Every structure is written in C-alpha cells, then in structure tokens.
Amino acid sequence: MSASAAPHAPRTGVPPAARASDRPSPVTRAARARGEWQPAAEAPVARVAVDVPLAHLDRPFDYRVPSHLDADAVPGVRLRVRFAGRLVDGFLLERVAESGHTGKLAWVEKVVSPEPVLTAEVAALCRAVADRYAGVLADVLRLAVPPRHARVEAEEPPSRDSATPAAVDRTxxxxxxxxxxxxxxxxxxxxxxxxxxxxxxxxxxxxxxxxxxxxxxxxxxxxxxxxxxxxxxxxxxxxxxxxxxxxxxxxxxxxxxxxxxxxxxxxxxxxxxxxxxxxxxxxxxxxxxxxxxxxxxxxxxxxxxxxxxxxxxxxxxxxxxxxxxxxxxxxxxxxxxxxxxxxxxxxxxxxxxxxTVRASMPRVTAIGETDGQLARDPDARVARLPGVAFEAARAALGAGRPVLVQVPRAGYLPWLACASCRETARCRHCAGPLGLPAGGPGGDRAGADTAGLPHCRWCGRAESGFRCGACGSRRLRAGVIGAGRTAEELGRAFPGTAVRSSGGGAAVLASVAGRPELVVATPGAEPPAADGYGAALLLDAWAMLTRPDLRVAEETLRRWLGAAALVVPHTEGGRVVVVADSGLPTVQALVRWDPAGHAAAELASRTEVGFPPAMRMAAVEGGAGAVAEVLAAAELSAGVEVLGPVEIGPGDHGADTGRAPGEPRERALLRVPRTEGRALAAALAAAQAARTARKAPDPVRVRLDPAEVG
Missing domain, CATH: 3.40.50.300 (P-loop containing nucleotide triphosphate hydrolases)
Known part of the structure; x- marks a missing residue:
C-alpha cells in the first residue's frame, strides 16, 4: 500500500536524537525544491515499516526514493516519511523496481542516518514474533532496535575482532x-x-x-x-x-x-x-x-x-x-x-x-509442617524451624559455612485453598483457581443467588459444593504469601550469628563470603557463596505451592532447585531441608533431583486438562464492553474454547486498561490446539485492527500464552 492512501494516523513519538538530526544536509538543501526531485535510477520504490503502532496499519508502505538520497537509502536505515500529513520515523525494509499501488507515491523525506541498523534477519524475526503474539511490528521493532545516538554513530568504529580463540577446555x-x-x-x-x-x-x-x-x-x-x-x-x-x-x-x-x-x-x-x-x-x-x-x-x-x-x-x-x-x-x-x-x-x-547427579547433589530432607518435628528448643519454635532444619543449620554454621534460608515473597493474593491439605481450590469445569467474587459478598454480577460463593477466576462459574480433589475436604481457606519477620526470628534462634537479607525489600546481594552466617533471601535473590553453602532451609513451602497459577508446581521446583544448587554436595556435608509434605510430587522431584521427570509429568497433566504448552491460550483483557466486542469481531474457528469472561481487579497480572468510569474490567481466556495457534493469533490481530481502524476509545490487551494466569 502507498503512503498516499494511508488513513489518518496520530503522530508517533520521535527520539530526541532523530529530532536533533532534522537539520537538512547540504545534499538535501541542494534538492530542496520538491519539483526538482527525481526518482532514483534503480529500484526507486522503498518499502517502509512506519513507526505507527496501530493494528490496522501494520504493513509496509511504499515511497519513492529521490535521487539525492539514493546512496544512503539502503535496506535497514532509519528514515523519515510523511504519513497522514505528518513526518514519522520508519525503517527501510527493501528497495524494489515497482509498486503495486497505482496512484502517486509520496517521497522519502529524509534518511536519518546512513547506518543500516535493521538487518534482514532481525526484520524477519520481528515480523514472526509479531504474528505469533498477535502484535504489531512497530512494537517489536522498538524492542529489537535501541534508540539512535548520533554522537555514538560518529565515533570511530572499533576494529573487528581478529583474535583466534584459544582451545576450549571440554572437561x-x-x-x-x-x-x-x-x-x-x-x-x-x-x-x-x-x-x-x-x-x-x-x-x-x-x-x-x-x-x-x-x-x-x-x-x-x-x-x-x-x-x-x-x-x-x-x-x-x-x-x-x-x-x-x-x-x-x-x-x-x-x-x-x-x-x-x-x-x-x-x-x-x-x-x-x-x-x-x-x-x-x-x-x-x-x-x-x-x-x-x-x-x-x-x-x-x-x-x-x-x-x-x-x-x-x-x-x-x-x-x-x-x-x-x-x-x-x-x-x-x-x-x-x-x-x-x-x-x-x-x-x-x-x-x-x-x-553423577547423586554424587553432585546435597542431601535433601522434606519435613511437613504437621509432622510434629518442631525442635524442643524454644528458639527453634520461634523461628518456625523443624528440628531437622535447626540441626542442619547448626551443623553447617559449626563447620564454618554460611546457611541459606529461602522464604516466599511478602504480599497477599486473594485465592482459595483447601483448609486441610492446602491444595489450590480449582473449578470442576475448567480446573481454574477459585477465588472470592470481586467486591466481596453481594458483588457478583451473575446473580444474587450466587453472591458470596467462590467463583472460578477463569470461567466465572460459581462453586457451591466444593470438595478438594486431593483429600476430599470441603473446607476452604485464603492463601497468603508472607514471611515478614523471618530474619529477626532467626537472629533470636541463632544468637551471635550474623543474619543478612537479600531481596524482599532489601538490596539483592551479589555474593556472600564463605563464613558462618545466615542469609535470608526471597526466591530468585539467593546470592552465591564462596565455596558453597553448608545448608539451605526452604521455609513456608505451602505458600509457594498453593498459588493459583497454572505453573505453580514448575515455578516452585525451579526456585527450590536454584537455591539447592548453591549448596555443597552431600559428600561435603551439604544439606537441604524443605518444610513441605514429602508426598507431594514437586517435593519428591526435589528430593530425587529429577527436574526432567517432573517436567514430563507436568506436561502430561497440562495436556490432560488443556493447559499450555499442550494448548495455545490467549488472554483478552479490558473493559467489559471492549472484551465482548473483540470476541464478537474475531473470526474464531469452531475449535476455540472461550472461558469467561470474568471480572478481574487492577492488580491481576497487569495495570488497569482505559475503560469507561464505573465499567468493570474483564478477562476472557481462549484456548485452541497447538496446530490452530497461528490462526487464533491472526483472528485476534484482525479483531484488534478493526477496533483501531474505527478509533475505539477503550484499549484491549491481548496476550498469547501468558506467563501468568491466575
């Protein structure tokens, strides 16, 4: 399509460096009179990806290349073109001899820099990523190519590395x-x-x-x-x-x-x-x-x-x-x-x-919170440590090594779990997590007869007769993540021992010395220790295992393995104590150090209930009317299963969208077999394009295979 045929589009932001370079070069001044411009002798048509992040304009546009820009207008350069009456930035994708547009083409106004920054390989990758995620090429290009810095471009380029790499040690x-x-x-x-x-x-x-x-x-x-x-x-x-x-x-x-x-x-x-x-x-x-x-x-x-x-x-x-x-x-x-x-x-x-795995791993012990194994020492009871964990920490400190204590992040999430076994409460229809309705009792829009009942956070169905699939209990409890006083409690339990914190409001430590001290860290913030930790204590495991996310078991095991891998092997006295029921599959995978077996079981279970990656899933979020509009406009195949929409709060996996005042924010989940994932992304992209073409005021966020769905 030509630029002259483009509908009105808002002006996009122009990087400061690009604006600073808007002063015309001598060549441009010599050809300032537009009537004197002549098209380039060879390949006079430029295919341009304009920086306009609107779904209905997500395609290249054709422009004429004037002869005075012929040498600089090579594929990959940044340039400026007139789009809907305004100058916008863009990337030159390719030069061709003719355009498919029969009307008059607009000119390329300026080559911002002769530096070709977008390679053909990266451009094709960006297009593939945009298509996979129902996105817009302009958004992906912003992720791929950093803003221009004119002074840096003018610097003497570094010489190419010509050193011969040394022979690689394959040990x-x-x-x-x-x-x-x-x-x-x-x-x-x-x-x-x-x-x-x-x-x-x-x-x-x-x-x-x-x-x-x-x-x-x-x-x-x-x-x-x-x-x-x-x-x-x-x-x-x-x-x-x-x-x-x-x-x-x-x-x-x-x-x-x-x-x-x-x-x-x-x-x-x-x-x-x-x-x-x-x-x-x-x-x-x-x-x-x-x-x-x-x-x-x-x-x-x-x-x-x-x-x-x-x-x-x-x-x-x-x-x-x-x-x-x-x-x-x-x-x-x-x-x-x-x-x-x-x-x-x-x-x-x-x-x-x-x-080899067994020789490299520390000894892992699982102790349930209800196993009656809290230490008789009152200091250990204060620190919520079972006797095995307390003794493992003492032994490591006595051997002159630090001890890692992993605690869940602070915070609160309104999901429900079984009060007996703390397994996440799930919907009988779609296996989504149960939660309390928005606004508490009486706040459910499905009807007064279901107000106050637990509702599925995915498909919205009320659950009046909950029974835990793991233990059969009918009792529910709220799931809470938090360990605010852990460092202080451990300090009292181990008097005279230094206690350091990493993450969870404190600075993340890069590393710790190999001396006897307690290091309290939130998941992902565990600093490596010189010569390894003597022991690792994984506390409040139930809080990590009962989060209402479809990846909760996988994520929990990943966090545990990351912490346990920092501990010296069992042949050197390394111990890992996880405060969790030893019968749980995730705990057993840690005890055996079998992440591959756990991943196989996780994939099989997701395949059985239709979760990613066995299926492709899309989350459509926004105002209630906007979500309904996207679902109605998308030409979905018969194989698409729609869950919801359900009302969600501003804190549910992302910032609030620009809905009308008082209008609830909703999310619908769409899932299809993997073979239909590309068609689902294309259908959602087309629905978004239809909305932006008519300037719909309320935005809708579309995420393919979201990392979190709670």
Whole structure:
C-alpha cells in the first residue's frame, strides 16, 4: 500500500536524537525544491515499516526514493516519511523496481542516518514474533532496535575482532554423555537443538562460555540470554576469560543510552562475535549466528512486560529455526515448554548420568509442617524451624559455612485453598483457581443467588459444593504469601550469628563470603557463596505451592532447585531441608533431583486438562464492553474454547486498561490446539485492527500464552 492512501494516523513519538538530526544536509538543501526531485535510477520504490503502532496499519508502505538520497537509502536505515500529513520515523525494509499501488507515491523525506541498523534477519524475526503474539511490528521493532545516538554513530568504529580463540577446555561438558557431541556440532556449524539439565553446583556460566567459545572458534557468532544483571556479569566474565574482553559484549537495560547503543553498534558492525544480555538481547544483530542460548528459561524476567509480550525462549526458537542456528536451553530445572521440544523430537536432552547427579547433589530432607518435628528448643519454635532444619543449620554454621534460608515473597493474593491439605481450590469445569467474587459478598454480577460463593477466576462459574480433589475436604481457606519477620526470628534462634537479607525489600546481594552466617533471601535473590553453602532451609513451602497459577508446581521446583544448587554436595556435608509434605510430587522431584521427570509429568497433566504448552491460550483483557466486542469481531474457528469472561481487579497480572468510569474490567481466556495457534493469533490481530481502524476509545490487551494466569 502507498503512503498516499494511508488513513489518518496520530503522530508517533520521535527520539530526541532523530529530532536533533532534522537539520537538512547540504545534499538535501541542494534538492530542496520538491519539483526538482527525481526518482532514483534503480529500484526507486522503498518499502517502509512506519513507526505507527496501530493494528490496522501494520504493513509496509511504499515511497519513492529521490535521487539525492539514493546512496544512503539502503535496506535497514532509519528514515523519515510523511504519513497522514505528518513526518514519522520508519525503517527501510527493501528497495524494489515497482509498486503495486497505482496512484502517486509520496517521497522519502529524509534518511536519518546512513547506518543500516535493521538487518534482514532481525526484520524477519520481528515480523514472526509479531504474528505469533498477535502484535504489531512497530512494537517489536522498538524492542529489537535501541534508540539512535548520533554522537555514538560518529565515533570511530572499533576494529573487528581478529583474535583466534584459544582451545576450549571440554572437561566441564564431559560430565554429560552428550556434551561432547554438542560441542562438536557447534564447532562444525551444525544446527543442534538441545535442552541442557545442569548438574547441582554446576558452574553454568563456564559451560555456556565454553559453548560460545567453541562456536566462535568455528567462525560463527553466539548470543546468550540470561535473566538479570547478576547473571550477565558472571557470564560476561566467563566469556571474556576464554575469548578476550574485545570479543564479547554485554547488552542490558541498565546501560545508559549512549553506551548501550555503542555496544549494540559494535555487534551490528561485526566487531564482536559473542553477545551476552538480558531479554532484549534476543534480537541482537549478531552476524553469522551459530548459537542461541537461554539460561533458566522459566524465569519470569524472560517474559517481556511490553506489547506484544514475547518470551525469550519462544523468540530464540523462532530465530534458530529461521537462521539455521543451534539452540541451547539450559537450567537447573526444566519447563514444560522445554520438555515439549524434547518430547516432539525437535531438541535432544543433555543430561548427566544418575550416579553423577547423586554424587553432585546435597542431601535433601522434606519435613511437613504437621509432622510434629518442631525442635524442643524454644528458639527453634520461634523461628518456625523443624528440628531437622535447626540441626542442619547448626551443623553447617559449626563447620564454618554460611546457611541459606529461602522464604516466599511478602504480599497477599486473594485465592482459595483447601483448609486441610492446602491444595489450590480449582473449578470442576475448567480446573481454574477459585477465588472470592470481586467486591466481596453481594458483588457478583451473575446473580444474587450466587453472591458470596467462590467463583472460578477463569470461567466465572460459581462453586457451591466444593470438595478438594486431593483429600476430599470441603473446607476452604485464603492463601497468603508472607514471611515478614523471618530474619529477626532467626537472629533470636541463632544468637551471635550474623543474619543478612537479600531481596524482599532489601538490596539483592551479589555474593556472600564463605563464613558462618545466615542469609535470608526471597526466591530468585539467593546470592552465591564462596565455596558453597553448608545448608539451605526452604521455609513456608505451602505458600509457594498453593498459588493459583497454572505453573505453580514448575515455578516452585525451579526456585527450590536454584537455591539447592548453591549448596555443597552431600559428600561435603551439604544439606537441604524443605518444610513441605514429602508426598507431594514437586517435593519428591526435589528430593530425587529429577527436574526432567517432573517436567514430563507436568506436561502430561497440562495436556490432560488443556493447559499450555499442550494448548495455545490467549488472554483478552479490558473493559467489559471492549472484551465482548473483540470476541464478537474475531473470526474464531469452531475449535476455540472461550472461558469467561470474568471480572478481574487492577492488580491481576497487569495495570488497569482505559475503560469507561464505573465499567468493570474483564478477562476472557481462549484456548485452541497447538496446530490452530497461528490462526487464533491472526483472528485476534484482525479483531484488534478493526477496533483501531474505527478509533475505539477503550484499549484491549491481548496476550498469547501468558506467563501468568491466575
């Protein structure tokens, strides 16, 4: 479509650097008279992705390239074009000889910079991500390409790294039977797809650095994505030790705009072969990409909070498939999504022998809260520690090692659980979590006869005759997450021992020394200890296991394994005590250190009840009228099952949307077989396009395969 045929569109934001560069160059001044402009002699039509995040305008537009911009207007450059009467930014996707539009084409007004920042490979990836998540290409391009910094572009470009990587030490990967084959594939440039189960206590950063160095030795690039800055620092240091500081670059959101763009340009210009970063680095323009890797793919930091909400693992799967690159998904735990890749045959698992696992892991003991094993010591009772946990901590401190205490995050979530066994209360119809109706008794819009009854938070059905599927109890209780006084209680239980906090309102510690002290950390904020922890205590496990999220068991095991992996092996006295019923499958997976078996069971159970990743699911959220409008406009196939809509609060998985005053906010869930996932995304994208075309005032948020549905 041509720009001249475009409907009115609001002006989009222009980066400050782009506005500063609006002053015309001498060439532009020489051709200022528009009547003197002539089209370029070859390929005079530019296909442009305009920066207009409206669903009904999510397509390239054709413009004429004037002859005085011919040399600079190459695919990938930023440019400015006139769209609906306003100057907007855009990216030049390609140059072609003719346009399919029969009318007159508008001119490309300006090439902002001759630097081609959008590669064809990344542009195709962005389009694929937008299509998978029912999003808009302009939103994905903002995630992929950082804002321009003119001064950085003018700097002398760094020289390309020409150092020959040193021979890679394969000893670390030798503990995994398929580790050598993986390195051979990376060295030979073959597109191996692997799901790696890291051993307890494994130096995961060193193993990923070995894989990256092997790939670089074969003349190809490597892209490694990790959850947070602490992980970036560890992995960057490991890669630099093998490849040299100039051969690896770290890309994170914590960098300032100038430094981030400087490093990103070094990657785009081919000055470095290896990139380490957080989720936005998944789009880094690494040349001749040979390896894509993600560590701890179940971490919620890998899920982008901005539209269209892509998940790093899925982005890298798309990229590996399109680019013919190797993919490595690693972690102490395994997600159901990663196991599906193994089960389907698309990926192979890289795991150690059971004897090696048992030799590397600490001794794990599970103690239920009702087992009557609280220590007789009154200090232990104050700290809510069973006797086994109390003695394990004392032994580790006595041996001169620190002790890790993991506690759930503070807060409150209004869900319901069985009062007897604390299993999450679930709907008999769709297996969604039960909760109290919005507004309390009388606040249910379904009718006075169901007011105050527990309601499903997914499909909205009232539950008048709850019976726990685990123990048969009919009693319900509210689920609460919290451990506000844990550090203070432990200080009284272990007088004279230093107590440090990490996360949960306190600063996250990067590491701790190898001396006897108690480290109280929230999940994900556990700092590594020099030479390892002597023991780890996993408290209030019921609060983690009874959250009303479909990934609760998987997430809980991931958090536990991440903490337990920091403890020394049982041969050195390492102990892990989890305060939970030993009969629970998740607890048993920790005791046996069997994340693969747990992931297989999790995938099987989700397949049985129709949860992702066995099914594709979409969440449609917004004002009640807007959600109903999207559901009515979307041309859904007969295989789509609609759950709800149900009323939700502003705190349910995202900020409130712009609904009319007094109008309730609702969410509908749509699920289909995996084979129909692409059609579902296309139908929802078309429904959103119809709304933006008629300027519907109330926005609707669409999320495909949301990380959290509670």
């Amino acid at each position: 670390g990967w030798a503990r995994y039977p398929r580790g050598a084959a993986l390195l051979d594939a990376l060295d030979g440039g073959r597109a191996a797809h692997a799901v790696w189960q890291a051993l307890p206590g494994e130096s995961w950063a060193d193993r990923l650095a070995d894989a990256a160095a092997t790939t670089a030795a074969g003349g190809r690039g490597a892209l490694l994505v990790v959850p947070d800055q602490r992980d970036v620092d560890a992995l960057h240091a490991a890669c630099a030790a093998r490849l040299g500081a100039d051969a690896v670059v770290a890309l994170t959101a914590e960098l300032g705009p100038a430094e981030r763009y400087r490093r990103w340009l070094a990657v785009r210009r081919g000055a470095v072969r290896v990139v380490v970063g957080t989720r936005s680095a998944a789009f880094a323009p690494v040349g001749r990409i040979g390896l894509l890797a993600v560590w701890d793919d179940g971490d919620d930091l890998h899920a982008e909070p901005r539209a269209p909400y892509p998940q790093v693992r899925d982005v890298l799967v798309l990229r590996a498939h399109a680019a013919g690159a190797a993919l490595l998904i690693g972690g102490y735990a395994r997600t159901a999504e990663a196991h599906l890749l193994v089960e389907s045959g698309w990926a192979r698992e890289v795991v150690a022998e059971r004897a």
